[in-house]
């Protein structure tokens with residue numbers, strides 16, 4: 001899932017300084033699962049803001065609402081009328097949701113309440129580890145199901161580098177070396193031949209905005225997109 | 227593809243190695259500023275005592291004078307640089323541009339490296355580039371030289387004829403992978419290898435044996451990395467703090483046993499003993515001496531290691 005981390009409260013206060021009536025918009029999907037931007041967290045932020053602004057002698061009225069998903073047009077539509085009552089919106093969704101919200105209401109200032117931190121697994125409650133950089137050319141077939149782009153600190157396709165240190169990465173003795181793990185797993189499976197081959201220079205696909213259209217679908221006409 | 231004389235680059239290092247001489251290369255770290263004088267002074271200690279001088283490229287991720295610029299200073303001083311290039315700081319466009327640039331000014335050797343992570347250096351928040359990795363860099367330089375083509379496929383006018391080097395760390399685990407990684411570098415197009423500093427001779431002998439058995443030492447020249455220990459503190463630091471370094475306890479004990487004021491001398495003695503063994507070791511084509519901030523000791527070490535005078539090959 002997509003994980004995120006709440007922005008420092010002071011930063012949020014600064015963004016909203018000049019606004020008097022704000023709507024916190026939570027998201028019920030990834031950010032709710034990773035305990036940062038669901039209904040509960042949206043309510044907490046609203047309360048925190050009201051209290052802090054009262055103390056700062058600059059009162060603010062804050063309501064909160066949590067949508068099923070902010071990356072889907074049909075859920076955003078729920079706010080079409082409601083948003084007109086507010087000076088600004090502050091979204092607790094990932095960067096995708098925040099932008100989609102801002103796109104839907106282009107006349108309204110929209111602010112981020114979280115820093116989006118990647119595609120991660122849930123190791124335990126409240127503990128997430130990044131696993132994918134969405135490079136759009138998955139190499140997991142040849143690397144034993146371990147992503148060198150994400151897990152190697154240098155994103156090497158022909159690792160390990162000379163700094164690999166007794167199974168750990170040169171950057172940190174607590175960080176396993178991705179290429180050590182890749183070797184270990186492929187050796188166990190008798191598939192080392194995959195990494196004996198040279199992986200050629202990568203044609204990066206994540207250097208410009210990407211659009212994805214699944215087979216059998218097409219880009220909707222302009223009117224439909226609205 | 228070779229030049230008319232059968233050489234790939236015609237560099238001094240290539241000629242020495244191909245003539246079957248035991249090569250002896252040195253290293254020089256550019257200054258953290260604009261002091262050309264500093265580079266030239268350090269170079270004087272190396273001149274005539276080594277076949278080629280590695281010029282490090284923002285070593286340990288600390289900003290220094292560009293390796294290409296310091297390389298050119300060496301060319302002007304009549305020394306042969308081995309231009310180091312790391313993948314951390316430049317993308318493929320900048321790399322190829324620099325390769326064309328240095329070659330134009332007479333640089334004929336290059337060492338292709340991944341580069342230490344920025345986290346170690348003086349700009350720990352820098353974004354590492356790693357557009358291509360060291361393996362892909364080797365292949366790119368080879369393509370530029372042998373096919374006369376940029377990585378993107380376009381033709382190069384007057385392709386750069388570079389003698390291509392890379393590093394190898396025989397000590398990293400898993401040990402059994404090390405020769406395979408070496409084999410990959412050879413397949414990518416490497417002409418010579420300079421190894422990580424060697425202290426664990428036992429392990430290195432094993433590595434070379436495996437490389438010999440796989441026929442790898444016939445396909446590229448391996449220069450054994452030697453760094454004399456200056457102090458017990460340095461040995462302990464290398465053992466405990468430098469990733470990928472293997473310093474056996476015997477080395478530390480031997481330095482400790484040397485007595486006050488004699489540790490550095492013992493360090494040089496160990497290095498000379500190593501060099502003597504490398505000269506006889508099948509599959510080792512030379513030594514790469516990394517006398518870090520100890521350039522002025524190189525003439526003495528070279529003398530005592532019996533590698534002087536350096537041969538000249540026409």
Ligand code: SF4
Pocket residue numbers: 151152153154155156159160161162163164165168169170171176177178179180
């Ligand atoms: S030590 Fe391993 S994980 Fe770390 S940068 Fe090198 S190859 Fe990548």
